[in-house]
Amino acid sequence: MELVALCRTGFEKELAAELVDVTATHGVHGYPKARDGQGYVQFVVDDGAELLRCINAVVFDELVFVRDWFVSAGAISGLPADDRVSPLQNQFKAAFSGHIQEVADLLFLNVDSNEGKALSKLTRGVGSHLKRQLPLAKGSDWLGVLLLLSGSEGFIGVCPRRQRPRWAGGVARLKFPREAPSRATLKLEEAWHHFIPASEWDTRLAPSMKAVDLGAAPGGWTWQLVARSMFVDAVDNGPMAPTLMEGGQVTHRQVDGFAYHPPKPVDWLVCDIADKPARVADMIASWAENSWFREAVFNLKLPMKQRYKEVLRCREQIELRLLAAGRDYRLRFKQLYHDREEVTGHLELR
Ligand SMILES: C[S@@+](CC[C@H](N)C(=O)[O-])C[C@H]1O[C@@H](n2cnc3c(N)ncnc32)[C@H](O)[C@@H]1O
Structure with a gap:
């Protein structure tokens, strides 16, 4: 068989x-x-x-x-x-x-x-x-x-x-929302479908929650957060779509995403910065150690070779830090339908 x-x-x-x-x-x-x-x-x-x-x-x-x-x-x-x-x-x-x-x-x-x-x-x-x-x-x-x-x-x-x-x-059958500033928006929507049961969306993706979007421009992921009526700090040196800024729920912070941290803990961290996977994993682990978010969705761009090993390495890198900090968590990765040379991570702190 x-x-x-x-x-x-x-x-x-x-x-x-x-x-x-x-x-x-x-x-x-x-x-x-x-x-x-x-x-x-x-x-x-x-x-x-x-x-x-x-x-x-x-x-x-x-x-x-x-x-x-x-x-x-x-x-x-x-x-x-x-x-x-x-x-x-x-x-x-x-x-x-x-x-x-x-x-x-x-x-x-x-x-x-x-x-x-x-x-x-x-x-x-x-x-x-x-x-x-x-x-x-x-x-x-x-x-x-x-x-x-x-x-x-x-x-x-x-x-x-x-x-x-x-x-x-x-094969995730999601409709591209015409008002969203980029097709990348579907990656975050699919991630939520994959990692969060539909029955928990109302509590875990609730109105008025605070979110940080690292590598936000032009705003496809921020658009999803705003569509759930959240308040978003959008961190990116690049320009955000003006229509997204009009509603008053988004603050654009033109700083380095790897150096930024929120003045107060937030409900959601999302990160779509294309950088070395180990660097992104390190940053996610630091945010988690400091309890700066409750849940995070992040992308790991995979190298050309040893892509499976790279996912295992990043998982271990985050897990060792969380174990050392005595944290209870759930960490998962998935290569989503809308992911290309990357996987999406989801970390929930408990
Ligand atoms: C794939 S795009 C993000 C697309 C976005 N998620 C969307 O849905 O429209 C990656 C973004 O990361 C930004 N970026 C790259 N390095 C960064 C850094 N160190 N800090 C903040 N943003 C960064 C780039 O300017 C770019 O806008």
Whole structure:
């Protein structure tokens, strides 16, 4: 059996390294099959039952490079154009009938590439036929998953229902707000969706909260904070969008973001400065040690090489400082759909 995981294309090595680490912490050992640019990684394991246990035990929200995932018996090739359904159905039965009696539904995924997207219509067509052949039961804890790689190759698999990303394939479907000064605005909105449960937005992203936005110009992230009726210190030497300044909720501070600290603690720190990840992590740790924020969202621009290791290094750098300071916290990282060569961190102090 294998764990099939999707990622941003170009991040297959990082995803493979993460899968090796995460499965090992759950006592599952295997080997990754990853090809640059294919947008997914297969992690092959001998013991299928162990893998099904593992995909249930890992905390999906803690994963950094995994956009979506499922367990499969391997890619099927040579699907005949006149009956793609039967081989998929047969593999499903052979692979899973001993472990999983029913699935609640069949999900359709595609790789996030032009070829992958071009297959979505075919996937829906094949999937709607296949669904009728699967043992469906609304109350099942499992979902079936169909992912086609071409007209003649694809995966059929299963995924626990509670181990899903918010959006299928991790593709965040957010509408760009026309009034926002930059497309970067979607990164902060997606980060909130990912890190903060919808039921907690009203208390954790509440009106009149105080926020600092480091590297704020032209104001896409500040716009999100203002849209939640917060008061924002926007720190950047560059110009802020004039429309954003008109409402009176934003104070523009033209100083170095690494030297700035707030006169009084704030509710939110957000930071989109593109600098060395270790430098940003160091600054976040200093703010946290001083309790200058309650929650922070920050971007780490990843280097060209050793990107997975860099995330681990930055995590450790922050954690060691917080442990030394005796702080209770939750720290997570995610490569969001709107992130490119970067990951987004979220630190909540308790
Ligand atoms: C990616 S842009 C931020 C985009 C912004 N988040 C938005 O949504 O519109 C990075 C910004 O960081 C600023 N910057 C770079 N180094 C900085 C520093 N040391 N202090 C403050 N701002 C800095 C740049 O001037 C630039 O405006």
